Amino acid sequence: MKTLPLRLNPGADLRAALSTALSAFHGEAAFVVSGIGSLCEARIRFAGREDVHCVVGDLELLSLSGTLGAGGPHLHASLADADGRVFGGHVAPGCIVRTTAEILLAVLDELRFTREHDAATGYAELVVRPLS
Template sequence: MERMNPYPLRLLPGSDLRKALESAVSEQPGGPAFVLSGIGSLIDAKLRFAGHDTATTIPGPSEILTLAGSLAENGAHLHMSISTPDGRVVGGHVVYGNTVRTTAEILLAPLPGWVLRREPDASTGYDELVVRRRVAE
């Protein structure tokens, strides 16, 4: 049984949340990872709601309440919930263009013994997660 070695990550103001997480995984030893937890703040958050093909912008500052998902070698699948300045909570699929306002504090769990890839799935019509054990070289 492999031991999980989670590591913390802080994203700075101006970072694109999704791009930064994809980059962090490609630059860290250990390969793919799952996002265990994430909090922080965004400006003009962008989420794709269930059943929609395009993202919705939630204007102004917002707080990240939850962030979770998988970071495969060829893409991410991330969901988050945010709160607006008036306390309204919305959630959905994380797209590119979510700009960190003050900070994003994230805990990643790398999975060095596994290969995670997103591949077409005929039953859903989307690229879905395929999990394989890493073959020793």
């Protein structure tokens, strides 16, 4: 396992930037150890919902967790708005960094994460395989 500390700049799309960083590091499996920062726009899917909720404004990224791999990232975040109201859920594309996002990834050298349809859940779920 190797660690990959990242600082994402203003305007970066959180999901896309993490996928790009993992690819540039030649990794195929990683998980988020820590993630904090700020966003100016968040797109979050709440539990049990199909639609994505969009919030625009000054937002604190209180925590970020999840996995990254060939099937794309699966991330969850806790956010607070300018009034201190906290909300969170599944991170959708379009979460835009406001001032910074400080992320620590753990890259697993000998594994590959993919996402495959799971008949039991109806969703593309994590599949862990050794690298060949």
